[in-house]
Amino acid sequence: MNARPARTSSSDAKAGNVTFLGMPTPADPLRWGPSFPDAARRELGNEQLRRNLGHATATIRAKRAAVVGEVPDWEALRDAGSALKTQVMDNLPELLQELERNVTARGGVVHWARDAAEANRIVADLVQAKGATEVVKVKSMATQEIGLNEALEEEGIHATETDLAELIVQLAGDMPSHILVPAIHRNRAEIRDIFTARMGDAPPDLSDVPRELAMAARAHLRRKFLSAKVAVSGANFGVAETGTLSVVESEGNGRMCLTLPETLITVMGIEKLIPRFQDLEVFLQLLPRSSTGERMNPYTSMWTGVTPGDGPQEFHLILLDNGRTRVLADEAGRSALHCIRCSACLNVCPVYERVGGHAYGSVYPGPIGAILTPQLTGEPSDLPYASTLCGACYEVCPVKIDIPSILVDLRAREVESGHAGKGWGAAMKAAATVMSDGARFRRAAGLGRAGRVLAGKDGTITRLPGPGAAWTDSRDLPRPPKQTFHGWWADHEKAAGTEAGSGTEPGTEAKPEPGTGTEEER
């Protein structure tokens, strides 16, 4: 994969003589940065990222395990969720038209968009028709995927992200690194600095206590909520049977956006459908427990078209393809569209935990990103190799997407098509590099806990769960032997020279932190 230029904007990158090193907003949210192995090597040198990620993923994993463990019928819910999503894909044309009919009958306007540019054009036109130059936004993967904020900016419309983490990322001119906790690569002191330099109305004596930072964001956004004429959201679920849309959130910024402005524009991927209202009983159990590890998220909103006298009196729904029909055409990979964006697979992935979201070069990181991104773009990619095929992602997936099998399938196709130019062996090393780098990291940091990573989930995997078993039954996992790896790594380091040896590259260097001698307990 070729390196792709980041969109550069001096106003984004600098303010008040302060630069916040991070991942600049890319021109293409699905394809940015260097190849996965190169990006992974860069990220592995970022100690702060590793520490934050280790803490975050371990914490959320434990919370998830606890609340999933208290549900006696969890597997039955997963079976239902999986079957429902399969049913949606099989009947997608009929269900989309049913949704369209019901939204329209309740006073909503339905638009269709073939790709990102078309969706962005529709939103910009709608906002301009209202005479607005500002919109408030609820966190939404779909609008990130299409680069909506940047497209609106070019039309003179400023979109304010209202989710706390997304606000941090936006103010820093950065990219999210996790689906659920997008600013997890930032520490509280950095966030204080970002707010002080960029927010415009941050209290001068703002401390780095999370509560104070959250209250600064509350005060900053409250005025925007009260004055905004137009809001833009995504949707977690769209009910074909009733035309009901749903947004699941925690902070109340979603409720603000969905309730206070006069006009609401919702961008929804065509795969977000569920057939019947009653099916919410399955997904509203699966999603919160898988995502934040809560029994239920603080706020879930559901609305059906326009409710006279309550909430936005103008409602637009944009149904987005942008590569989804390409994924649908692939029978083996189709189930990637079942994803409900819980991010459980990120938190259990040994590769993600070490490299973080930025290494994947897509708004969809982690195991689900490794199968979804290449299928959405239809372009050659080394992302299918960003995995050890340990199978943990399948085990936690609330809709039972068999990510390991799809990864294997995508790898096979890369090889068959001749696109795996670097070859099977070299590409496999992408994952091996990541997994083995723990030892390198600890040597460098003098922590002396070598062995944990190599003896961990990637150690000896002989059998994959589920359908992947058929594959592993007939062959060993193609992980290079330890000796071979060390030889390879030595060569690789030599070839990469000082750039890789220093563990950092310009623009990605983490601020050194005191007290790096301890790793978060897990």
Added chain:
Amino acid sequence: MTDARTEVLNRIREALGSGSPATQGPVPRGYRSAGQWEPGSAGALELLVDRLADYKARVHRVAGDEIAATVARLVTELPLAGDAAETGSRGDVSAVVVPHGLDAAWLAGLPAGVQVVTDAPGQPLPASDLERTDVVVTAARVAIAETGTIVLDGEPGQGRRAISLVPDVHVCVIRADQVVQTVPEAVRLLAGHPARPLTWISGPSATSDIELDRVEGVHGPRTLHVVLVS
């Protein structure tokens, strides 16, 4: 040029092919459609109280004739959360907003100094007025014990979505017989009127976006009182 709708639908049909979907079949619904506790039973109520407290909602279990006194106490005595408590910028509670159709008896204990404003259809309060209101008192449609969730559906006594969102304190009164144990029981109840705007509330608003350090009370009401009547 083909319009986007036609083209997307064509792409989908092409992607799916003409073959019969091999996966078609009834959706397995082996999950629980109800719990072990009857709606309103002691077991369901105990579970709800436990789960609400776990998410930092403040629960008050009262008898039917104690509602007015409890609401009055909460409105007049409650310490305000967040900014107001820290800066003292707000002063005493003076304004309460209620939806039209709220049981007037619930407000009978409020002292004369407290101004009660009713948000009625056709006369919605502007958001800026709601911003200056300290407390909202509402009823609810249903509560889910297992998840510590209360659901509002916008009917009389519950009101527009904005009124339970902008004020900083939400006092929600729930009758015991409105408490079900499981999510499916609640969804099937709500499915009777699916087009009503629904707000599911599980504790006060919260964020864990900064180093996973949980902060209760971001944009929604920072304090949630649940008055459970049995």
